[in-house]
Amino acid sequence: MASKAVTALAGLLASREDKILAAWLSTLAGATADGRISRTEIETQARDFLRALRESMSGGDTSSTGSARLRDMLSSISRSRALLGFSPSETATFVFSLKLPLFEEIRAAHGSDGEALARDTWTLTELLDQLGLHTIEVFQKSREEIIQRQQDEISELSTPVVKLWNGILALPLIGTLDSARTQVVMENLLQSIVDNGAEIAIIDITGVPTVDTLVAQHLLKTVAAARLMGADCIVSGIRPQIAQTMVHLGVELNVVSKASLADAFALALTRIGRTVVPIRSGGSGQPRSTGAYPGALT
Amino acid sequence: MDRIPILKLGHSLLVTIQVDMHDRLAMALEEDLTQKIVSSGAKGVLIDISALEIVDSFIGRTLANIAGVSRMLDADTVVVGMRPAVAITLVELGLSLPGVRTALNAERGMALISRRVAEADRDGAADAPDVHGDE
Amino acid sequence: MSTVTSEVLAIRTGDDVVRVRQGVRTAASKAGLSLVDQTKIITAASELARNTLDYGGGGTARIELVQEPMRRGVRIIFEDQGPGIPDVEQALSDGFTTGRGLGLGLGGSKRLCNEFRIETEAGKGTRVTIARWR
Numbered sequence: 391m392a393s394k395a396v397t398a399l400a401g402l403l404a405s406r407e408d409k410i411l412a413a414w415l416s417t418l419a420g421a422t423a424d425g426r427i428s429r430t431e432i433e434t435q436a437r438d439f440l441r442a443l444r445e446s447m448s449g450g451d452t453s454s455t456g457s458a459r460l461r462d463m464l465s466s467i468s469r470s471r472a473l474l475g476f477s478p479s480e481t482a483t484f485v486f487s488l489k490l491p492l493f494e495e496i497r498a499a500h501g502s503d504g505e506a507l508a509r510d511t512w513t514l515t516e517l518l519d520q521l522g523l524h525t526i527e528v529f530q531k532s533r534e535e536i537i538q539r540q541q542d543e544i545s546e547l548s549t550p551v552v553k554l555w556n557g558i559l560a561l562p563l564i565g566t567l568d569s570a571r572t573q574v575v576m577e578n579l580l581q582s583i584v585d586n587g588a589e590i591a592i593i594d595i596t597g598v599p600t601v602d603t604l605v606a607q608h609l610l611k612t613v614a615a616a617r618l619m620g621a622d623c624i625v626s627g628i629r630p631q632i633a634q635t636m637v638h639l640g641v642e643l644n645v646v647s648k649a650s651l652a653d654a655f656a657l658a659l660t661r662i663g664r665t666v667v668p669i670r671s672g673g674s675g676q677p678r679s680t681g682a683y684p685g686a687l688t
Numbered sequence: 689m690d691r692i693p694i695l696k697l698g699h700s701l702l703v704t705i706q707v708d709m710h711d712r713l714a715m716a717l718e719e720d721l722t723q724k725i726v727s728s729g730a731k732g733v734l735i736d737i738s739a740l741e742i743v744d745s746f747i748g749r750t751l752a753n754i755a756g757v758s759r760m761l762d763a764d765t766v767v768v769g770m771r772p773a774v775a776i777t778l779v780e781l782g783l784s785l786p787g788v789r790t791a792l793n794a795e796r797g798m799a800l801i802s803r804r805v806a807e808a809d810r811d812g813a814a815d816a817p818d819v820h821g822d823e
Numbered sequence: 824m825s826t827v828t829s830e831v832l833a834i835r836t837g838d839d840v841v842r843v844r845q846g847v848r849t850a851a852s853k854a855g856l857s858l859v860d861q862t863k864i865i866t867a868a869s870e871l872a873r874n875t876l877d878y879g880g881g882g883t884a885r886i887e888l889v890q891e892p893m894r895r896g897v898r899i900i901f902e903d904q905g906p907g908i909p910d911v912e913q914a915l916s917d918g919f920t921t922g923r924g925l926g927l928g929l930g931g932s933k934r935l936c937n938e939f940r941i942e943t944e945a946g947k948g949t950r951v952t953i954a955r956w957r
Contacts, residue, residue, distance in 0.1 A: 576776070577772065577773075577776065577859055580772035580775065580776065581772050583772070583792070584771075584772060584792070587792055587793065587796075588792075589792070589796075611776070611779045611780065614775075614779045614784045615772070615775035615776045615778070615779045616775070617784070617790060618770050618774075618775040618778055618779065618784065618785060618790055619770045619771075619772065619775045619790065619792060620767075620768060620769075620770070620790035620791035620792040620793075620796065620797075621792060708841050708844065708845070709841075710837045710838055710840060710841045711837045711840065711873070712837050741848070741862065741865070742844065742862055742865050742866045742869060743866070744866050744869040744870055744873075745870060745928060745931060746869075746873060771862075772859075773858045773859045773861070773862035774862060776859055776862070776863075777859070777862045777863050777866045777935065778866075780863065780931075780934050780935055781866060781870075781931035781932075781934065781935060782917050782930070782931045782934070783931070
């Protein structure tokens, strides 16, 4: 960036800051129309940005990409816009809309000096374009982070590890299992085994339409890993087709398996030395049919 | 050279591995434990590896060896506290330590050993008249 | 592709194997690998460092923290001037060993990494490159 132009622009910004800000804000007014961002917030951002721009230039920063502080400021603005649901062009407009007010000031300052006019305009365009691109880049990155976080959340939501009894966990799997998801699920299960001090984990695949070789291998590995940690796994709810596919694929799920989650739970209870017995009739409490509970008004 | 301390508690030997195991240390542990099982007449060996951040094939093999040797010397080895990440890695590596008994934590491991010792005592008592008729 | 940090460790004794593990752990956590992935790459490095020591007669491990536009991770390059591996395919199969191990070192390590490459020449030495990405 030509340092002469920078000095000229810095002077311009210093002397005409208020006027530039006012003109810029009026072009930015459209952005506040739908109320996603307040007018005061935009004003603060614009004022801070202009000040940072001026300081960067009067500080003699002659790089065409702007000072680190300027870019940091834009990054945070851009990130907050991404979170608020702005589009990339709406976000970049924040920077680009500063061009018009500044060009007008440059023109007013130089009058008929065509060379100076072209020089300053070019320098400013170059800088603002770079800053605009930076804005979009940060915006893009923020969106990707949001998507990644949502993916993580979904995969966690879709694989809850539930406690059935003291020492017994169940992992009801629902939907198609791909290799990546299976891995996350299995890691969660093993961690839950530690957290709950569970001796037995039931992996219920009733809700899984298909199991390919890779997924079957992950299942087997999980069972093996759980055993190394000192817990047993029971697989329940293998559909007939899945059982067939697996045998045809040559994968044998060499683990304890039960037809249903209920059967698996019964087995798990037996393993920890519990059993389910019917409550003796008339044994404890009053039968429900006697009507209202004590104290109720009739 | 450093050695991993072995504690005796009732009829069991207790080992807590708290350092990054290098191979010589693992080998020394195997030797020390073998000696100690014989000299103390222990019926169980509990190895707590909850502090270990990795178990590679060498450490894994050492654990399997200890389990094998102790079984021959009539003591049960229980490895407790393996971290999930370590377990996943070991399985991926192809090492599932088939002969090694495991438990979630030291408490469960001790319970496992006690139960086994109690069973052995009961069986031993029941068998005694047949095996050693003169007793 | 750019390497952010790089360090070379000598592998001459059993203690060096532990040092390689620690070096890889530091790099892996800096790269932001998940706990499971960290454990996998450290374990693989431990296996390969031991191979370098036992079969290669010692050598070096170069641990790199790698930053590429789309990914971040750890790469480790093991080099020795040992006898080399006559049959790489055989060496990679589970259960194959010429030494005192279980024969899981090479094949097992391969399963623990995203990238695995062996360059070897009889009488000249062996170079194994592994990497794990975030």
